[in-house]
Amino acid sequence: MPDLAQYLWIAWLVLAVVFVIVELITLEFTFLMLATGTLIGGLGVNLLGGPWWLQVLAAAVVSALLLFTIRPLLLRLLHRSSRAVPTNVDALTGMGARVTAAFVDGDGTVKLDNGETWTARASATGGAPAVGSRVIVQSVRGAIVEVAPEERSDAHG
Known part of the structure; x- marks a missing residue:
């Protein structure tokens, strides 16, 4: 053997x-x-x-x-060497958007800079933005984004 x-x-x-x-x-x-x-x-x-x-x-x-x-x-x-890059819903916070439908009772519609259209809720501090105005996504609550008016960086408004 x-x-x-x-x-x-x-x-x-x-x-x-x-x-x-x-x-x-x-x-x-x-x-x-x-x-x-x-x-x-x-x-x-x-x-x-x-x-x-x-x-x-x-x-x-x-x-x-x-x-x-x-x-x-x-x-x-x-x-x-690798930093965390937000993806999916996490990447929406801080993204710019344009209001496409008037806010009624606090809810409206925005088109995000990435091309997606979302139902939006105006933040309590910002008030209801007008159609065509720029906003920033503050947070995502399910299928609704909470937005606030975009602050201008220049002094001319």
Whole structure:
């Protein structure tokens, strides 16, 4: 009967490939650290002729060291370079709009700068803006945007 320990290097390679595939799906650097620990610890000790239990121990130690030292640094570096960009409804707050239908009982219609038409409610502080005037979206309440008159930056009004 053949000694299966001589084929353990194949198991280390297969495990590393599986970890890399899972990493490509998750993109959190966890399985990348496990794959690296598998290659350096497990396969490395195997190639140096170490027993199976030492291979497993080395793979676990190297993986743990990478998970708790290198992974946090990589995540910090990744998240530092990307700032949060509001999308969908979150992106509407602060957007300009033009009033397209008169406000009656506090509700009217505006066309946002992105081309969407929304039911709008005049903010309590701004009063009811006239048709054709510019407004700014203050908040989104379900399917209604709350708007306030756009403040002019020049002194001429």
